[in-house]
Amino acid sequence: MKRVSATGTAYVEKLSRWAMRRRRAVLVGFALLAGLAGWRTSLLHLKTNLAELLPQGSPAVTTLRRMDKDLESIASIEILVRSPEREANRRFVDALVPALRRISGSQIAAVEWGVRDEREFYQHNGYLYASLDDLKDAKRRLQREILKRENPAFVDLGEDTQTALPDLVDDKSHELLSRFPDDHFATADGTLYAVVVRLNGSLLAQAIGANTVAAIEKAVRTTDPHRFRTDMRVDLTGNVISALEERQALEGDLELASTACLVLVGLVMFIFFRAVSPMLSSVVPALAGVLCAMALAQLAFKALNSSTAFMGSIILGNGINYAIIQTARYEEERRRGLSAQDAASVAVRTTWRATGIAALGAAVSYGALSLTSFRGFSQFGTIGGAGMVLSWLATLIVLPAVWACCDRRNVVPGKGRAFAGFTRWLANLTVRAPMGVLLTGAAISVVCLAALPHYAHDPFEYNFRKLGNQSRARNRVEVLSGKLNPIFGRTLSPGIILCDNPAEAEPVKQALRARDPNHDVIAKIVTIADLLPGDLPLQMSKLQELDGIRRLLDKNADLLNKTEREKLDKLRPPSDLRPIRPVDLPIALRRYFTERDGTIGRPVLYFAPMTVSIWDGRYLLQLARLVQSIRLPDGRTLHSSGSGVIFADMLRAIVHDGPRVTGAALFGVMMITVLLLGLRTEAALTVATLLVGALWMVGAAALFHVRINFLNFVALPVTFGIGVDYGINLLERYRLEEKGGVARAVVGTGGAVALCSFTTIIGYAALLLADNHALRSFGAMAIMGEFACVAAALSLLPSLLIAIEDSHGPRPHVTTPATGTRSGGIGPRPTWKW
Secondary structure (H helix, E strand, O other), X not given: OHHHHHHHHHHHHHHXXXXXXXXXXXXXXXXXXXXXXHHHHHOOEEOOOHHHOOOOXXXXXXXXXXXXXXXXXXXXXXXXXXXXXXXXXXXHHHHHHHHHHOOOOOOEEEEEOEOHHHHHHHHHHHHHHOOHHHHHHHHHHHHHHHHHHHOOOOOOOOOOOOOOOOOOOOOOOOHHHHHOOOOEOEOOOOOEEEEEEEEOOOOOOOOOOHHHHHHHHHHHHHHOHHHOOOOOEEEEEOHHHHHHHHHHHHHHHHHHHHHHHHHHHHHHHHHHHOOHHHHHHHHHHHHHHXXXXXXXXXXXXXXXXXXXXXXXXXXXXXXXXXXXXXXXXXXXXXXXXXXXXXXXXXXXXHHHHHHHHHHHHHHHHHHHHHHOOOHHHHHHHHHHHHHHHHHHHHHHHHHHHHHHHHOOOOOOOOOOOOOHHHHHHHHHHHHHOHHHHHHHHHHHHHHHHHHHHHHHHOOEOOEHHHHOEOOHHHHHHHHHHHOOHHHHOOOOOOEEEEOOOHHHHHHHHHHHHHHOXXXXXXXXXXXXXXXXXXXHHHHHHHHHHHHHHHHHHHHOHHHOOHHHHHHHHHHOOOOOOOOOOHHHOOHHHHHHHEEOOOOEOOEEEEEOOOOOOOOEHHHHHHHHHHHOOEEOOXXXXXXXXXXXXXXXXXXXXXXXXXXXXXXXXXXXXXXXXXXXXXXXXXXXXXXXXXXXXXXXXXXXHHHOOOOEOOOHHHHHHHHHHHHHHHHHHHHHHHHOOOOOOHHHHHHHHHHHHHHHHHHHHHHHHHHHHOOEHHHHHHHHHHHHHHHHHXXXXXXXXHHHHHHHHHHOOOOOOOOOXXXXXXXXXXXXXXXXXX
């Protein structure tokens, strides 16, 4: 291990000297690489739909993409018209619909405003929707009535002889028609009208409907609702509006968070170094890591998803740590009077191993996320791991070249460093009361351990409403969508199972109902057959009965008086009735069952009970178990999809992959630490400090009731890689001190370690600016991990070192230095044994 360490030290020192000699070539090459990476990064776009988080081969994603490709009009926009006056609302809708239909060059497939076509259809074909038994009964009653008219002496003991000519069949119009007496989509009191705009575009497409929404809004403005009533309000809602609001909110959050992260990181760097040049030079390697990692993401994934959208801020906050440690040491040596080249050599030689362990540990932790098939994890891990390694490499190569090219200072003023007062206080505390610090840490650990059993029993977030955009616009869309329920009585976005052929629809329906016989999970299941008056043989039997009724009425018309004959004309079954096929149904009725190629009948629709919340994760898990993996009689399996099923799949992915990813991250960090430090006390202390920090992080999450979701779960494995940074840097500085130098190590590097943690916290805090609750919860969880790990490294670790020193004999009297510098050179490595 010593030989590996010595070889590595010689190599990186040689590399840094080469970079300084070839500084112009290095910086030009860096500029060209940064420009190329920036160009590739500019090609990245954002995909916010949930399907981007699951693996492409997931049954839910595969089925969703198949449905989105085959089915028409899954995407829709609902226009809500509100005012206290029914007539004003109706007249506005009647004026708006033609304006919408005139929109050209858009994705609009259809504009639905009411049920006029459906009413005409059911009124004409209503007799076919009567049951065969009702038709036979009507025919028998008619025959008895005719017999009474022909033979007054006839007495029917089973009927009231005074019964008037019976209605053959009641109005068999569709159940929805009774809701819309004026044929418009409206509430019973007429204060709310709706227009449904069906789109041709894919719901998974990038920015679907953005241009169409603008055209619809223009049509609304042109129609001018205030002409009809001054207090009339017109709003847009629906799944397309929700998707656009989610995307626009995330884009706005991304811009704000990235800007805030860059400004705040630069500000705290300036406060720490109290000079512009070290601040700017330290930011360069991190920016290089960000640009190159984003360029690799564009090459590998083409787009960012809602999990990886903020990776730029995270990489900047984490990746700058290596430059901070190296620059802090460089500035220290420059204040001692060394030249830029000599100071750079010392800085690289004395920090490369600590920063290398931190970078590789972080890369391993991020990389462990790539082991899962859940793309929300794997892409996050791939981009983050690449960013950490690239930032570290840039720190070793580009940063010395920047120093050699730009640092022309002859004398570096010995300014007091920011955080010096804090680190001196911390050093005094650990030196004077190490056991008190250790006992306090042990007490905190016991409290955290006590909170874990209950938390581990059920730590997940089941209210999926909290995992999306929480902006006022999104909440407004949800409220408006809820206002559609009194109109339609059900959701306009049902769950769908797409069969391989129409003949499978009824077996699938029966299989679903057998799984949920009490309608607890699925309130209603609809196939195309439910919209028909029966199969062909049944319809032919009905037509035969109707033909018999028609002949009886025509043959005995002379037995009726004028009033009865007029009633007969209204009740007489139309003579042009014929069997109804799926294609004969009005388009609004068969829209959900019609595919882009004209095939009708493969989808099976299912609707949740109105009493359950579609954001309830426990309900969605029940639903997913019910509608997924439906086995057909021939052994084939069908799957359903939709946001509920995808949410359930994401939760199952966390439960399945989470422990494996966390274990892999911890094991990888431990192996990197042992590989570069050896099986020594240093490695044990580094890992122990990291584990204590992780325990405090999870304990804080339990105490503050931070629930785990599909995004913030990654904070734990990522913390393993980032948290190892702080302890290893303190230990590496301690190794350069003589025995009794714990306080000098804390003062010398504690400020830089605190700054590293602070910049990382800034990267995570940028997520707190997001409207997306899942991103905010990830930021909060990661910040707790940062505080826990840096607190353990700067308090418990120095106290442990002092306790170990005391166990090897009396500790010399130590005076805490007033500054973070030592007198004299670095000198040879101390011979004191651990």
